[in-house]
Amino acid sequence: MISNYRDSFNAGFTAEKYQSFIKGLEAGFSEIPFRVAETPVFIPADLAAKLVDAGEEIISLIRQPDFKELTKDAIPAEWQVPGENKHPHFLTFDFGVCRDEEGQLTPMLIEMQGFPSLYGFQAHMANNYITAYGLSDNLTPFFNGFDEVSYISLLKEVILGPHKPEEVALMDIDALEQKTAIDFFATQKYLGIKILGLTDIFKEGKSLYYMEGTEKIRLKRIYNRLIFDEIADKTALFKNSFDPREELDIEWVTHPNWFYRISKYTMPFLKSKFVPDTHFLNELEQIPDDLENYVLKPLFSFAGMGVIIDVKQSDIHGVQDPENWILQRKVTYEPAVQSPDGKVKVEVRLMYLWPDGGEPQLCINLVRLSRGKMIGVRYNKDFDWVGGTIGLMNK
Structure with missing residues (x-):
């Protein structure tokens, strides 16, 4: 950058x-x-x-x-x-x-x-x-x-x-x-x-x-x-x-x-x-009209497991323990790093x-x-210029 x-x-x-x-x-x-x-x-x-x-x-x-x-x-x-x-x-x-x-x-x-x-x-x-x-x-x-x-x-x-x-x-x-x-x-x-x-x-x-x-x-x-x-x-x-x-x-x-x-x-x-x-799912008063802009996450999952990206109303109604889930507005990542063949x-x-x-x-x-589609090694197996790294800043 x-x-x-x-x-x-x-x-x-x-x-x-x-x-x-x-x-x-x-x-x-x-x-x-x-x-x-x-x-x-x-x-x-x-x-x-x-x-x-x-x-x-x-x-x-x-x-x-x-x-x-x-x-x-x-x-x-x-x-x-x-x-x-x-x-x-x-x-x-x-x-x-x-x-x-x-x-x-x-x-x-x-x-x-x-x-x-x-x-x-x-x-x-x-x-x-x-x-x-x-x-x-x-x-x-x-x-x-x-x-x-x-x-x-x-x-x-x-x-x-x-x-x-x-x-x-x-x-x-x-x-x-x-x-x-x-x-x-x-x-x-x-x-x-x-x-x-x-x-x-x-x-x-x-x-x-x-x-x-x-x-x-x-x-x-x-x-x-x-x-x-x-x-x-x-x-x-x-x-x-x-x-x-x-x-x-x-x-x-x-x-x-x-x-x-x-x-x-x-x-x-x-x-x-x-x-x-x-929002905690059990405290959600109304399902958002623009549900496509939200992601459904279990509270206690690791490395992105269990996350539902393309949320439907049926997904929300199907949750058996809503106190253990959150509905979160999606974040749009900016491809901000220039690689030799595209942005990352x-x-x-x-x-x-x-x-x-x-x-x-x-x-x-x-x-x-x-x-x-998601950050994390398991979702980027077939790409290069991806994976774990570190940020360097001017002193």
Whole structure:
């Protein structure tokens, strides 16, 4: 979008440079199982400023004294986890890049989560884009004056807290088999923490442990990457590990309840020029006449699963649990990035860190490029110049 960088990048792009970039990205790690885009996105200052403003508006809602009361029904009763802290450690907001009425690029909120994203991989990716393509050293993926050193320092503060790296573990079910394992490895490289699957952890009394060879090591904190809804039919695993819904002597970063509180559930409470009109389906007084301009979303779905784009009245009438669905006005993405053979749609994820006793800080970003009907790797399998990437801005 910054035209001089875009023009220069496209003029110098070759498939060989892209393959060299991917090789460098994977060096020391395993093969990346998702598509990484050929290019970063060069975010202009005016769009970056709007993204910052949009994020601040959302945070102001989250910081309201009544936010927990407002979102108490967001957490499914069967997944209530005790020991919730005062605030999430991570905030991620996804914005589609659109055009406003004046024709200017502007962000529109698509999704939001109080859950970690690829905080390790994105820093690693930015370095590799800049190195592989010989980009200007005036470009940065960081906001608010952060650089790699200060960013990793804050990431350590948030994830490790006062504990030693061996007392903290990144946890997911079958962690090393996840598509996002590259982020787990990058995080481990930066922080020195363990990567554990759910069943690598066992309980004695109220404490959690894992084995390092023949040594039993007590966990003090879990960097949680496990979405509990995804193991709803696999809770037998808890018998060989631990049940997170029990009272445990463990710190969560971030606590699982925040995944539900800060989600699509929160969007109907937001009123902003950066947020599309959104309603809980069970509170909808009248079905809009222009239903073709809306999308129907389940509250607790992942990676676009279950979303109905071309909504009909029969779809709305057919929903059995309307309290778990939202009707949201469609966002029209602007194809804003010029590829060698056409323009590409853009979605920007703002990624915040919120240390204990501190303030939420916008640090880095994640960008997804799309030519398909929906953003996301599964909807863009047959295209190039699409996939995961990062936004670079002038320092």
